[in-house]
Amino acid sequence: MNQRGFTLLEAIVALVLIASTGMALLNWISANLTTLQHVQAAQQRNDATRNAVAFIETVNPIEQPYGESTIGIYKITWEAKEVKLQGNTTMYQVGLYDMNVIVSSDKTFIAKFTVRQIGFKQYFKSEF
Numbered sequence: 001m002n003q004r005g006f007t008l009l010e011a012i013v014a015l016v017l018i019a020s021t022g023m024a025l026l027n028w029i030s031a032n033l034t035t036l037q038h039v040q041a042a043q044q045r046n047d048a049t050r051n052a053v054a055f056i057e058t059v060n061p062i063e064q065p066y067g068e069s070t071i072g073i074y075k076i077t078w079e080a081k082e083v084k085l086q087g088n089t090t091m092y093q094v095g096l097y098d099m100n101v102i103v104s105s106d107k108t109f110i111a112k113f114t115v116r117q118i119g120f121k122q123y124f125k126s127e128f
Contacts, residue, residue, distance in 0.1 A: 052076045094119070101113055
């Protein structure tokens, strides 16, 4: 007997193999897209944190113990807590502060961290 073409069983086996391969490929693509989203979110948190640290370094915690500022798409909120305050043995008041910083974007929390920073304030002017 001379057969031409595929039998029904061969066609079903071929479809199962193609479907299995397709499902594995789609699962792999989905996993990679999820990983990409996580990497992008981590990169955004990293960028926001670096920008916030650079900004907070310019804030004097004695003069601005708390506040809020917007830089680009990021909203930076901070609150300073005194760790140690030196007296006025010189013409400056100097203190060590923990700056609690919260970074958000469009009401979405991005990062929270603490920076230890020195604050200073001139008490009186030199007579020189």
